[in-house]
Amino acid sequence: MNSVLEHHCSVTPPFTMAGHLLLLVLITVCSETKGQVTDLEAPKLSVDPKIITKTGSVHLNCQTPAPVTDCFYSFGKTPAKKLPCRHSVNGSTLLSLVGRDSPGEVSVTCFYLSSRKSPHSERKVISVQDLGPPVLSVHPSVITEFSTVTLFCQPPVYVSTSRCSFYSLTGLKWEGPSCVRTLRGSDLMKNQRPPTEQQLKCYYFENENTSPSPHTATKSTVTVKDLAPPTLTMMPSVITETDTVTLSCQPPSYVSASICYFYTTSGKSLHVTDCVQTLRGSDLLMVTQSPPTEVQVHCLYVVQLESATSTSPHSKETNVTVQTTTTTKTTTTTTSRTTAHLFSTEPTTSQEKTTSQNPVQSETAKAPGSENSSATKNLIMWLTIILTACGATVGCVMLVAAFFCTKKRKDKVKSQDSYHCEQPLSGENNLRGTEPEHAANSASVSVNQPNVQPDDEADPYHPYASIPDENYSSPKNNFQYSFLQMHNH
Structure with missing residues (x-):
């Protein structure tokens, strides 16, 4: 059937109307037949x-x-x-x-x-x-006998394996199912003492039944060092007993330690386990020591690996000066006077000033550790000023009150003396020329006496009419004594 259709498709139709229609039909049939042959999809x-x-x-x-x-x-x-x-x-x-x-x-x-x-x-x-060589990496490259190093033997990316072997050029070898290995510093020394170096290489196996891969092209070096002394810093270097100082015991960069101990050269242990610690000046002194004094401090650190423990050498000595704090008082005198200028008082206002025995230290800026001490001193100074001012005010009030009480007492004595020295008002003649000037001021007391009976025929204003026009001169002697003589006469 296909051969027949292909034969018809190859026939040249006549150039007639019927031929054109036949050509169109044949083309359609040929296209459908070829589509059926190429219908499958590619995988x-x-x-x-x-x-x-x-x-x-x-x-x-x-x-x-x-x-x-x-x-x-x-x-x-x-x-x-x-x-x-x-x-x-x-x-x-x-x-x-x-x-x-x-x-x-x-x-x-x-x-x-x-x-x-x-x-x-x-x-x-x-x-x-072919199998390519692996790449060996070590971290860290400097360790101690009590620290560890991690080895990583990395095969090429197209190799899938997890079995690697490590070895040193001195004959040490470590095999295992993993391409990552952790070794201690003591594992790399081989009866040696630090410091020592080990050059390492590795290779891998692609599977169990294959030969090993080429070895690493380059050597990786691991250095095993001994424990080095730490570095001790103390800030500030000059403090007082109440100030604080920050101590920092810094191990070398290749040592990982978090436990440190601090000591003074005089033999005192500060019993500190943190490698960074803040202490007061009094904590640095022995019982027999007293400021001002210079204290020398040193420290050490401790490293631990599983059950093994080792301490480092001592650091260099670092000095810190512990000074004493002295208190001096400056007094300012103020004088208060009353309006009568009869009494005076001199209350004092005291202001405490704290100075250090070291004049250079007092002129320089305060250390960061003495901020709390300075705040306490300022508070004590202001409290002293306020309490002194309050005491001076209370003293002034008491002095003024005493002045007015004394004045009132004197006025009372004058009134009593005037009462005893007054003459009986028996007539106009007894009042004229004999009443002193201060008696006129006490007229109300004399008139109110119960034994005095005024004369019916007398002028009701006789006490005022009896006051002479001319100036009266008081006697030279005491008026109480003069009036008593006149009374006896």
Whole structure:
């Protein structure tokens, strides 16, 4: 049938109307027939990994749209081979299929049959390489006998393995199922004492039945050092008993330590376990010591690894000066006077000033550790000023009150004296020329006496009429004594 249609398609139709219609029908039939022949889809090929070794394997997967079990693979320019659609092949087999012995690249395609042959898949390239050397890294490169170092033997990226071996050029060897290894400093010394160096290399195995890989191209060096003394710093270097100082015992950079001890050269242990600590000036002094004095401090650190413990040498001595704090008082005198200028008082206002025995230290800026002490001193100074001012105010009030009480007492005595010296008012003649000036001021007391009976015929204003017009001169003697004489007469 197909041959007949192809024969008709090749016939040249006459240039007539009927011939044109026949030509159109034949073209349509030929197109449908050719479409039925190329109806199958091409498969999709995947390879994993794309880079392998001679002993390594690559996984081939020819994904077909039709349900088939077998596929055909073409390697390079060789004829197609019938294999499972999912298949694994090693690098040596790939090289033999293309007739090669040395590493290189191999191209591969696939197709399938479903009543007829499908189109070929896209071409994939697989690289077959020899085993490459690993790369060895160490961290840290400087350790102590009581610290550890981590070794990492890294194979090439196209090699999948977890079995590596490490060795030193001095004959030490460490094998294991892992490509990561942790060693102690003591494991690298081989009956040696620090400081010492070890040059290390490694290699790997791709699988259990293969030969080892090439060794690392370069050597990695690990240095094992002895414990070095720490560095001690103290800030500030001049303090008082109440001030604070910060002590820092810093181990070397290649040592990891968190426990430190501080000592004074006089034999006192400060019992501190933190490597950074803040202490008061009094904490640095022995019982028999008193400021001002200079204290020398040194420290050491402790390293631990499992059950092993070791202490470092002592640091260099660092000096800190502990001074005493003295208090001096400056007095300011103020004078208060009353309005009568009869009494005066001199309250004092005291202001405490704290000075250090070291004049240079007092002129310079305060150290960071003495901020709390300065705040306390300022508070005491202001409290002293306020209390002194309050005391002076209370003293002034008491003095003024005493002045007015004394004045009132004197006025009371005058009134009593005037009462006893007053003459009985028996007539106009007794009042004229004999009443002193101060008696006129006490007229109300004399008039109110119960024994005085005024004369009915007398002028009701006689006490005022009896005051003479001329000036009166008081007697030279005391007026109380003069009036008593007049009374007796």
